[in-house]
Amino acid sequence: MARLTVNGRVEEFEAEPDTPLLWVLREQLGMTGTKFGCGIAQCGACTVHIDGVATRSCVMPVSSIEESQKIVTIEGLSPDGSHPVQKAWLALDVPQCGYCQTGMIMAAASLLDTNPKPSDDDIAAEITNICRCGTYNRVRAAIHMAAGDKAG
Amino acid sequence: MTIAQKFPAVSRRNFLAGASAAVGGLSLGFHIPFADKAFAQGAASPLPPEINAWVVVKPDDTVVIRVARSEMGQGTLTGLAQLVAEELECDWSKVTTEYPSPGDNLKRNRVWGSYSTGGSRGIRDSHDYVRKGGAAAREMLIAAAAAQWGVPAGECSAANSVITHGPSRRTLRFGEVTEAAGKLTPPTDVKLKDPKDWQIAGKPLARLDTADKLTGKQVYGADLKLPGMLNAAVKACPVFGGTVASFDAAAVEKMPGVKKVVKVDDTAVAVVADTWWRAKTALDALPITWNEGPNTGVSSASIAEMLRAGLDADEAFVGNRQGDAKAELAKGAPAGGKIVTASYAFPYQNHATMEPMNATALYTPEKCEVWVPTQNGESSLAVVAEASGLPVNQCEVYKLHLGGGFGRRGNFQDYVRQSVSIAKQMPGTPVKLLWSREEDMLHGNYHPTTQAKLTAALDAQGNVTAMHMRISGQSILATVRPEGMQGGMDPVVFQGLTANLPEGHLGYTVPNLLIDHAMRNPPIPPGFWRGVNLNQNAIYVECFIDEMADAAGIEPLAFRRKLMVNHPKHLAVLEAAAKGIGWDTPPAEGRGRGLAQIMGFGSYVAAAAEVSVTNGELTVHRIVAATDPGHAVNPAQIERQVEGSFVYGLSACLYGECTVKGGRMEQENFDTYEVMRLAQMPAVETVLVPSGGFWGGVGEPTIAVAGPAVLNAVFAATGKRYRSLPLKNHELS
Numbered sequence: 001m002a003r004l005t006v007n008g009r010v011e012e013f014e015a016e017p018d019t020p021l022l023w024v025l026r027e028q029l030g031m032t033g034t035k036f037g038c039g040i041a042q043c044g045a046c047t048v049h050i051d052g053v054a055t056r057s058c059v060m061p062v063s064s065i066e067e068s069q070k071i072v073t074i075e076g077l078s079p080d081g082s083h084p085v086q087k088a089w090l091a092l093d094v095p096q097c098g099y100c101q102t103g104m105i106m107a108a109a110s111l112l113d114t115n116p117k118p119s120d121d122d123i124a125a126e127i128t129n130i131c132r133c134g135t136y137n138r139v140r141a142a143i144h145m146a147a148g149d150k151a152g
Numbered sequence: 153m154t155i156a157q158k159f160p161a162v163s164r165r166n167f168l169a170g171a172s173a174a175v176g177g178l179s180l181g182f183h184i185p186f187a188d189k190a191f192a193q194g195a196a197s198p199l200p201p202e203i204n205a206w207v208v209v210k211p212d213d214t215v216v217i218r219v220a221r222s223e224m225g226q227g228t229l230t231g232l233a234q235l236v237a238e239e240l241e242c243d244w245s246k247v248t249t250e251y252p253s254p255g256d257n258l259k260r261n262r263v264w265g266s267y268s269t270g271g272s273r274g275i276r277d278s279h280d281y282v283r284k285g286g287a288a289a290r291e292m293l294i295a296a297a298a299a300q301w302g303v304p305a306g307e308c309s310a311a312n313s314v315i316t317h318g319p320s321r322r323t324l325r326f327g328e329v330t331e332a333a334g335k336l337t338p339p340t341d342v343k344l345k346d347p348k349d350w351q352i353a354g355k356p357l358a359r360l361d362t363a364d365k366l367t368g369k370q371v372y373g374a375d376l377k378l379p380g381m382l383n384a385a386v387k388a389c390p391v392f393g394g395t396v397a398s399f400d401a402a403a404v405e406k407m408p409g410v411k412k413v414v415k416v417d418d419t420a421v422a423v424v425a426d427t428w429w430r431a432k433t434a435l436d437a438l439p440i441t442w443n444e445g446p447n448t449g450v451s452s453a454s455i456a457e458m459l460r461a462g463l464d465a466d467e468a469f470v471g472n473r474q475g476d477a478k479a480e481l482a483k484g485a486p487a488g489g490k491i492v493t494a495s496y497a498f499p500y501q502n503h504a505t506m507e508p509m510n511a512t513a514l515y516t517p518e519k520c521e522v523w524v525p526t527q528n529g530e531s532s533l534a535v536v537a538e539a540s541g542l543p544v545n546q547c548e549v550y551k552l553h554l555g556g557g558f559g560r561r562g563n564f565q566d567y568v569r570q571s572v573s574i575a576k577q578m579p580g581t582p583v584k585l586l587w588s589r590e591e592d593m594l595h596g597n598y599h600p601t602t603q604a605k606l607t608a609a610l611d612a613q614g615n616v617t618a619m620h621m622r623i624s625g626q627s628i629l630a631t632v633r634p635e636g637m638q639g640g641m642d643p644v645v646f647q648g649l650t651a652n653l654p655e656g657h658l659g660y661t662v663p664n665l666l667i668d669h670a671m672r673n674p675p676i677p678p679g680f681w682r683g684v685n686l687n688q689n690a691i692y693v694e695c696f697i698d699e700m701a702d703a704a705g706i707e708p709l710a711f712r713r714k715l716m717v718n719h720p721k722h723l724a725v726l727e728a729a730a731k732g733i734g735w736d737t738p739p740a741e742g743r744g745r746g747l748a749q750i751m752g753f754g755s756y757v758a759a760a761a762e763v764s765v766t767n768g769e770l771t772v773h774r775i776v777a778a779t780d781p782g783h784a785v786n787p788a789q790i791e792r793q794v795e796g797s798f799v800y801g802l803s804a805c806l807y808g809e810c811t812v813k814g815g816r817m818e819q820e821n822f823d824t825y826e827v828m829r830l831a832q833m834p835a836v837e838t839v840l841v842p843s844g845g846f847w848g849g850v851g852e853p854t855i856a857v858a859g860p861a862v863l864n865a866v867f868a869a870t871g872k873r874y875r876s877l878p879l880k881n882h883e884l885s
Contacts, residue, residue, distance in 0.1 A: 026411045039588060078366075095359075097225030124830055124831035132506050132803075
């Protein structure tokens with residue numbers, strides 16, 4: 001039996017120690033908001049926060065995470081979609097197919113936690129998630145909007 | 153805690169009926185359209201009676217609009233709902249949508265028409281009958297209210313979900329008469345609004361499907377969970393045309409969670425386990441021997457050589473002929489003029505949808521059901537019937553939102569076939585098949601590879617007196633839809649190049665013109681890839697036009713104008729893009745600008761790009777894109793489609809390439825199949841110039857002008873032409 005702290009709750013599960021966090025979240029814990037895109041930390045669809053740091057969970061063995069570490073997934077970013085990043089995303093209707101967007105939102109939220117007023121260059125350097133529909137310009141605009149929202 | 157404890161068994165009836173079933177304390181929060189109807193045999197439907205196939209109004213005035221086409225990000229769900237709501241005269245804030253199932257469509261004599269969602273046809277092919285569906289429902293609601301009041305229907309009108317009797321000013325809400333309306337005989341003839349009177353359609357309304365995509369609640373096919381469901385990982389022979397020789401199931405059967413190792417048709421092996429990760433882990437450890445088949449000698453080099461031979465072959469299918477280009481060109485350069493010639497090449501591309509292919513199947517000897525993100529539910533249903541061996545009326549498909557489609561999930565239902573093949577070997581157990589990214593990259597239906605050679609004669613004034621465009625390469629239809637071939641010719645090869653087809657005709661008049669195709673079909677499965685053949689055709693024509701302009705010493709816009717006098721709609725979007733980029737004023741030092749235009753999917757599109765190349769690195773600073781789709785149903789969605797088109801088009805132009813070695817693809821994931829990321833994304837300004845009178849698509853055409861506008865701008869900035877893609881293979885300077 002292993003334990004992780006996810007969205008403020010201690011979760012127990014059985015999984016092989018080398019199972020990536022992504023698959024424990026999706027399969028053992030039933031939280032499918034965190035997506036599988038590539039399995040090699042290239043696309044960022046699986047982004048979650050571990051102790052506040054945006055982390056690509058598809059290559060993170062669960063055995064490497066302590067129970068004391070705080071994991072936040074898209075399901076736990078806010079209780080009702082009211083995080084400033086989610087609100088900005090809604091205001092600008094950012095998603096198209098939406099599959100990459102939960103990872104994109106988690107990456108954006110982490111960026112704003114460490115850099116509340118990111119420049120375009122900061123965003124370009126930090127938001128490296130892949131979107132095939134082509135939402136990048138709206139992602140950029142929504143991050144700026146959320147930055148304003150947070151400051152206000 | 154075991155997985156079973158975490159997901160306690162619930163009856164399927166209860167599980168599926170709950171739109172947001174709280175199971176084991178977890179909100180699974182998804183809705184399976186028509187689940188009640190499909191599963192609760194004999195049970196009363198909880199939905200109020202429909203008014204007609206397109207519209208359900210609930211007593212609380214909620215409007216459910218049924219949408220047959222699939223939502224994969226392109227916004228069709230919202231756009232089609234706008235068209236129905238416009239005619240229905242309902243309150244837009246009360247609108248929700250649902251997918252009718254393909255099985256129900258068959259049972260109801262295909263009342264919802266085609267389910268195909270490709271070719272940018274979602275709206276343009278169904279606007280007429282979905283609007284009539286909304287209009288008929290409105291008339292029935294009005295008739296029901298009029299009957300209740302005992303007044304002539306002609307004295308009543310509907311607006312914002314309220315019916316008003318004009319003379320008495322009495323009102324009834326839609327919800328108050330919905331039950332009575334549903335019992336009326338539908339009108340046989342309804343009048344549609346003039347688009348200029350639209351209040352809901354034509355407006356940049358917010359999408360209906362955004363909120364759940366921001367919280368993780370949106371369930372894609374890959375996220376589906378059914379009671380008792382197992383998970384399958386699959387591996388097909390990586391060499392195209394290869395089959396399974398043998399595998400050693402005993403080597404992995406004892407691994408954690410593994411339930412079964414199964415052969416999938418002749419071509420693949422799957423491991424079924426309690427979780428997908430365990431299935432994949434066992435599959436990676438499974439010893440498999442392949443019969444690699446006849447294609448191990450095929451490589452990108454051998455394919456390129458095969459296509460090169462086609463560039464000068466005698467035999468070719470003619471797609472567009474005016475005058476006698478060959479005879480004119482045989483005469484050599486006109487007096488004081490010149491002959492210009494250039495060859496181009498476009499590689500294989502993978503769709504690379506963010507959500508890998510998947511499908512969940514449940515087979516019993518009596519019934520086969522599949523849950524799948526699909527661009528064509530009816531194609532999925534047909535494959536379910538074929539693969540299960542059951543009559544189609546004992547099969548059903550439930551559509552889920554797609555994590556990207558781009559053409560991969562339309563005609564090709566290979567993953568559906570596999571899922572049924574696996575489920576048949578485990579009757580009574582639902583099995584979700586999910587491909588790894590590697591499987592997705594190795595078993596695509598790839599954007600075909602072609603080459604083109606263009607030769608033209610310019611007279612002393614820079615007029616094009618003759619032009620021959622020879623395309624050599626792969627036909628999609630020959631493999632995918634042979635019934636669409638015309639006497640051996642694939643007409644889709646000539647997208648955007650035809651003389652007069654409304655789907656897309658060439659925007660230039662050349663007195664002696666020949667556009668032909670030497671078909672060369674390598675043994676690599678081709679497919680419809682967002683934009684299809686318009687993509688490379690636009691690169692070939694628009695880059696060559698630029699080369700001719702340079703040879704003639706005329707700036708590219710003026711050179712095009714001379715050829716476009718008979719094509720005012722093509723020219724109008726080109727002028728709009730040129731004006732937007734500031735074509736008449738020079739760019740900043742070190743920057744270059746390029747133009748491109750084409751017509752495809754029924755719409756006219758153009759792009760202007762501004763770029764620079766510094767230390768070998770290309771920067772796309774700005775794009776202005778102009779689109780004339782005739783009628784614009786949701787301008788905000790069109791903007792998003794146009795913006796997104798540059799990600800797809802420029803990913804292909806700059807990075808996209810699947811190379812073949814030993815009869816298989818070399819790229820297996822995003823580390824080697826690079827795509828555009830935010831850092832490379834240029835600013836895109838969209839200029840929408842809908843001229844009315846026709847219905848064009850918007851999801852695809854702009855992709856085609858992304859590449860040539862940038863390539864022509866690169867020439868303007870550097871003086872160098874790059875004629876084979878992707879650009880990453882060249883040292884830019």
